[in-house]
Amino acid sequence: MSTSPSPSDPGTILITGPTGGLGHAATLAMANRPAARRPDLILVGRPSAGLTEVTEAARAAGANAHAVGCDLGRLPEVRAAASQVRDLLGSNTVRPLRGLVANAGVSVLDTRTASGDGYELTFAVNYLAHAQLIGDLLGSLCAPARIVLLGSNTYYVNLPRRILGVPAAQWRDPVELARPAAAGVSPSMRTGGVAYSNSKLAILYYSHELQRHVRAGIDVIVFEPGFMPGTGLGREASPALQRIARAVGRLPGVSKPETSGPALASIALDDRWSHLRDGAFVVVDSERDVQPFAIDRQRESRLWDATAELLKASE
């Protein structure tokens, strides 16, 4: 077993989705820290040239970085990845686990698309896979430790999102949210957007409930990187919309992986944020209140139980 590090030792940070926009930038921001503040890194992503590239880049920057191949759309792979992580920790190949950053995400337009386990793919990757990974690694986290989940303000409607046609969440029982849409439902930005927003509202509810289930010294935080148009998240949009998004993404003042990635690394590692817990919601670098409906004991408790059922059914 790993020996207890001093509280100031950054230990190891696990991040999912290190190959894409925000996760890639956050990974390199962590790898490029000065040695005393640089964590070991466990990079969980689909096996690909991108995963090899980011692992090598992190090592070139001086980090003790390890790739763990895993398709988050397949829960048996998530369980196997957690087991590999426990092996890396148990063999002292990496330092104790101090942070888990559940960054990977998708926005799938066709809500009929099922994960390997038969669940609606956006809900499965953004929420369920991370609930499995976190549940499997809770006992491996070494306090003080942080679990950082990725939220998105799209869970509620405001004027700019209304103008842009970005739909808010429409909460239903989690077992229904996990079910792919019926054959007759055609793919659309709207239905896909609702599924995405539901997955992000689920993350808020889960973060509040998760904090009630973890040991003292493990803090749960939700990070919103700001609207970063042009990342892979919009890969299913039309080519014209993707061109516009890339152009908007280059404008000054608009969030970018290059700025939000270091902010995410800071949330995972810096003393400045050590007071955050209970699913505190941070937008880039400031704490914000969530909408009143995003705190709901009944929904949170039902989500916790339904998640256990959904994960169990995939075993």
Ligand SMILES: NC(=O)c1ccc[n+]([C@@H]2O[C@H](COP(=O)([O-])OP(=O)(O)OC[C@H]3O[C@@H](n4cnc5c(N)ncnc54)[C@H](OP(=O)(O)O)[C@@H]3O)[C@@H](O)[C@H]2O)c1
């Ligand atoms: N972009 C925004 O405006 C925005 C705003 C608020 C919140 N967020 C959140 O920020 C996070 C990162 O988003 P991004 O904009 O950086 O998107 P991105 O560029 O598409 O990156 C997504 C990452 O998730 C990984 N991923 C997707 N499906 C996976 C699967 N089945 N198994 C394993 N990994 C998978 C991707 O890996 P591959 O390389 O294998 O595809 C990639 O590394 C997401 O949680 C997103 O919801 C984004």
